Amino acid sequence: MKGLSAILRIARRELRRLSRNPIYLFTMVVAPLFCYYFFTSLMAEGLPAELPVGLVDNDRTTTSRSLSRNLDAFQMTDIVQTYPDVSAARKAVQRGEIYGFFYIPEGTTGKAQRQEQPTVSFYMNYSYLVAASLLYRDMRTMSELASGAATQSVLLAKGATERQAMAYLQPVVIDTHPINNPWLNYNIYLSNTIIPGLLMLFICMVTVYSIGTEVKSGSARHWLSLARGSMARALAGKLAPHTLIFTLMGAIYVCYLYSWLHFPCHCGVPVMLVVMFLGVIAAQGMGVFMYAALPSLRLGLSFASLWGVISFSICGMSYPVMAMHPTLQGVSLLFPLRHYFLLYVNSALDGYPLLNAWPYVAGLLAFALLPAVVLRRLKNALLHVPYLP
Secondary structure, eight states, X not given: OHHHHHHHHHHHHHHHHHHHOHHHHIIIIIHHHHHHHHHHHHTTTSSOOSEEEEEEEXXXXXXXXXXXXXXXXXXXXXXXXXXXXXXXXXXXXXXXXXXXXXXXXXTHHHHXXXXXXXXXXXXXXXXXXXXXXXXXXXXXXXXXXXXXXXXXXHHHHTTOOHHHHHHHHOSSOOOOOOOSOTTOOHHHHHHHHHHHHHHHHHHHHHHHHHHHHHHHTTOHHHHHHHTTTOHHHHHHHHHHHHHHHHHHHHHHHHHIIIIISOOOOTTOHHHHHHHHHHHHHHHHHHHHHHHHHSOSHHHHHHHHHHHHHHHHHHSSSSSOGGGSOHHHHHHGGGSHHHHHHHHHIIIIITOOOGGGGHHHHHHHHHHHTGXXXXXXXXXXXXXXXXXXO
C-alpha cells in the first residue's frame, strides 16, 4: 500500500507539472491531433490526379492527336502545354512547370503503318518520386496501347480476324487483383504507419524531456524522495499520466482511421487499440532507455529525434526490409515502429490474430521493459550527473 500511495503522489505531482508547462499540451495533444488531420486530409483523394505534363508532337497526324487525347484522358495525367521541340519541354521540366513530357517524333505514324518499329519517348522528373512513378505508368501504358493499335491495324489489313489479332497481341491475359488496398490509396498506405510513427516520436521526446527537466530544475532528489528512493516507483508514478494521455490519443487515432474514415481493418478496432497501447508503452520504455544511455537533456532529445526519424526508413513502410542488407534487417528490429508495422499488417490488413505474430508483441513488451535494465544507471544519473545546457 505504501508503494501504491507513493506512485499516486508522484502521479498527482506529474499532472500538476503537465498542466503548468504548455509544451506538454502541445506535444501530447495538439501536435498529434494536427498530424492526424494533416496527413489524412493531405491524401484524402487517395491518389494524386491531373498531374501536369507536356506534349511534343512532331508527327502532327490523326494518329498522334488521338494518342495525345487518350493520354490526357488518364486520371493522373493532364496535358497542360504542347511544346515545339524537346529542348523547350526539357526547360519547362527544369523550371518545375510540368513533371514530364511525352515525345512523338516525326514520321511515327508512317513507320507504324510500314511496320518499321517507330519510337516514342517519355521523360519524367524523378526528383518527385511519386508523381514521376505514376506518370511513368500512364505514359508507358499509352505507348504500349499505341503499339498494339498499330500492329492490330496491320494484322486486320492482312486478313486476320479480330480474335486472331488479339491473340497475337496478348497471348496471355493478366488478371490483377491488388490485395488489402485494391484502391491503391496512398492515404491507406501511408497514414497507417506515418501517424503512429510520429506519435511514437512524440512519446519518446516527451519521456526524455520530462525526466531531463527534473535534473534541469533541480527537483530530481525530491522526485526520488517521494518514491522513497525507489526508481521503479518514481518512473511508474511519473509515466502513468503520460501513458493515460498518449493511450487516449492513440485510441482517437484508431477510431478516427478505422471507424470514421473506414480504413481496412479486418481484426476489429479493439485489437488495434491493444496494438496501439503496446506501441505507446514501448515508446515510453525506449524514451527512458534513451535518457539513461545519454543522461543529458540535449543529447537525450537528439537521440530520441534521430531514432524516431530513422524508424520511418527502416520499418519497412517505404522500402522492404527483406531487400535490405542482412545487417540492416537485424537492426530494423531495434525500432518499435517496425514491430508495430508488422502487427498492423498481420492484424488489420491480413486479419490474423495477434498470437500469429507473437514475436512482435513480445518485441514491443521488451521495449516497454527496457527501463528495468537501466534503473540503477538512471538513478545514479539523476543523483550525481549535473545538468549541462
